Amino acid sequence: xxxxxxxxxxxxxxxxxxxxxAKWPKEIQTKLSDIRAAIRSVAADAIETMSYxxxxxxxYEGYAYNGMFVWFSFKAxxxxxxxxxxALIRHKKDLAGLAKTKAIVSFLPESPVPKALVKKLxxxxxxxxxxxxxxxxx
Numbered sequence: 001x002x003x004x005x006x007x008x009x010x011x012x013x014x015x016x017x018x019x020x021x022a023k024w025p026k027e028i029q030t031k032l033s034d035i036r037a038a039i040r041s042v043a044a045d046a047i048e049t050m051s052y053x054x055x056x057x058x059x060y061e062g063y064a065y066n067g068m069f070v071w072f073s074f075k076a077x078x079x080x081x082x083x084x085x086x087a088l089i090r091h092k093k094d095l096a097g098l099a100k101t102k103a104i105v106s107f108l109p110e111s112p113v114p115k116a117l118v119k120k121l122x123x124x125x126x127x128x129x130x131x132x133x134x135x136x137x138x
Contacts (some may be wrong), residue, residue, distance in 0.1 A: 016050035024074050031109050032056075035072045038118035043070070043126065055082070060129075069129045070122050078106035078133040079113070087124035094120065 006009040021032045036056065040048075044057055051057030051071055059064055059067035061088055071082035078099065085103045088095060105121065 012079050015048075017048050017056040020050060020056055025070075027109055028074050028079065031107065031113055032074060034113040034115060035079065035118055038113070038115040039070055039072070039122050042119050057082075063129050063132070064124060066074060067129070069125045077108060079109055080104050080106045081118055081127035083121050084128040086128045087121050090124050091117075091120060116131060 013024040017036065021029050024032065039046075039058055045057040046060055047067075048056065048058055051059075051068060053071060053073075055071050057068050057071040057095075059069065059086055061067055063069075069084060073080045073082065082104050088100060088103065100137060105117075119126070
């Protein structure tokens with residue numbers, strides 16, 4: 001019988017976000033920095049790292065998916081916010097007119113970053129992560 005081993009989660013290492021932002025054109029750097037600031041304003045103590053998706057991400061230790069709950073990126077022509085899918089479902093009305101997928105909302109670089117919306121989505125993604133932990137503990 002083959003031994004089944006539990007795969008160990010990757011260790012989250014802080015850093016690399018400044019370098020990620022710096023590699024893009026100035027106007028994109030500004031938008032990425034705006035999203036970063038909005039995330040940090042509601043999750044100031046989260047670990048900021050370059051995730052295994054090679055994009056900036058934020059985590060808290062002790063949760064599923066290495067505690068990752070939000071990421072941001074640039075993929076032309078969009079500056080993108082990646083959250084847990086339920087966050088977008090909960091705020092469907094707020095996302096009208098924006099390009100989105102199951103877990104990504106995209107902003108055009110020529111428009112201001114809707115910081116209030118980013119904060120709402122980050123908080124919703126955090127709550128989803130925490131509620132998943134509550135379910136698994138029961």
